[in-house]
Amino acid sequence: MNILIKNGTILPMNVADDMPKYFKGNLGIEGNKISFVSAEQSDVDNFRAKHHENCKIIDASGCIVMPGLINTHTHIAMTLLRGISDDVPLMEWLNDHIWPIEAHMGYNEILIGAKLGALEMLKGGTTTFVDMYPYEEAVAEASEEAGIRAIVSPCAMDFRMPHFEEDWRAVQKRFSNSKLVSMMIGVHAIYTCSPDNMKHAMELSEQLSTGIHIHHSETQDEEKTVRERYNANPTEHLVNVGLIKRPTLAAHCVYMSDNDIKTFAENNVSVAYNPQSNMKLASGIAPIAKMLDSGVNVSIGTDGASSNNDLDMWDEMRTASLLQKVNSMNPCVLTAYQVLQMATVNGAKAIGREGELGILQEGALADVILVNFEKPHLYPHTNLISELVYSCHASDVETVIVDGNIVVENRKCTTMDETKVCTDAQNTIDRLLNQ
Ligand SMILES: [Zn+2]
Incomplete structure (x- = not known):
């Protein structure tokens, strides 16, 4: 699948020490790789022209877009x-x-x-x-x-x-x-x-x-x-x-x-x-x-x-x-x-995967998460790095992409039946503890 993530705040984790750590921008995914990370509208236009209808668009307004x-x-x-x-x-x-x-x-x-x-x-x-x-x-x-x-x-x-x-x-x-x-x-x-x-x-x-x-x-x-x-x-x-x-x-x-x-x-x-x-x-x-x-x-x-x-x-x-x-x-x-x-x-x-994972850059594997910043405990927005580490919760993660596949969308897992996973676990531990 091709995915265009638009209007997000991008935290690529690869900038030089003296550079700003995040910027308003967009990210494109082709198959299982990141094809561009950029603040330029022209990159978005090129990506859309290349993929026409064959492209899922995610509006990342109000979200930090960062490596998984x-x-x-x-x-x-x-x-x-x-x-x-x-x-x-x-x-x-x-x-x-x-x-x-x-x-x-x-x-x-x-x-x-x-x-x-x-x-x-x-x-x-x-x-x-x-x-x-x-x-x-x-x-x-x-x-x-x-x-x-x-x-x-x-x-x-x-x-x-x-x-x-x-x-x-x-x-x-x-x-x-x-x-x-x-x-x-x-x-x-x-x-x-x-x-x-x-x-x-x-x-x-x-x-x-x-x-x-x-x-x-x-x-x-x-x-x-x-x-x-x-x-x-x-x-x-x-x-x-x-x-x-x-x-x-x-x-x-x-x-x-x-x-x-x-x-x-x-x-x-x-x-x-x-x-x-x-x-x-x-x-x-x-x-x-x-x-x-x-x-x-x-x-x-x-x-x-x-x-x-x-x-x-x-x-x-x-x-x-x-x-x-x-x-x-x-x-x-x-x-x-x-x-x-x-x-x-x-x-x-x-794990010997430097440059491939843990980073948002062209050619890296598309393991990307969107963290929703429109939450009271994350306001006001003054320093997003500080807010991510000192204020954020797992429940603020909205969308998760692994290897180019959307596996969590709007906080729901797309690959597994969440209720069944929890029920199976409950039944199993009940049986183990009662034997
Ligand atoms: Zn251990």
């Missing part, structure tokens, strides 16, 4: 487990609450949870996410149906390695030609994956020419366990095993020394910062301001909905900034625009 958000660390099927266990520490949360119920979750339960997660994300303007979970084949299936871009990470873990093999093969077989689904290799964490299994995952990521997605240095307990087991801290262990030489996306990274940060910068490791999950599980505060100063690419993730408890990237962006400010007692760190970069361009870089 990129959530670089989540477990979307865990939306099914939202609220089942709160207010306990990470290891107790995993051992006593999450893992026992996950043991009863197979392909279908994960498919149902993933559909709910995909629906929530699309309606909030997230167009790409990086996932890690068992049965990533089901997450991939849900994503194709929803029309959201997914990077699924079948996950190496000592106690489920046979399943890992099966899962990545299934994803590879079924989705290798997908326009929306691609794969990273997951390594759950150092404390759940032996060096031998890690090396196996690394070899596989090399064969498949893809990156590694890992939980890293999330808690003090993890740091202690890794030190006792390997006589090294988690980052030193990644270096010793050699994993750091693969393109790596490391989630959390709460306990990072200055040396660890230097190692990440030197090895181009990207970080997924998950402030709300780290706060809720009282894991700690990642030294993000230091990482950014050292040149580490930092993106934003929500983590799973059962440790957050939502997949709302607007809320996450706001928390990302506020937490770093109070932690450093410095209101200047993590500016609103920096946070927007983390949720768009930095996210794209973290």
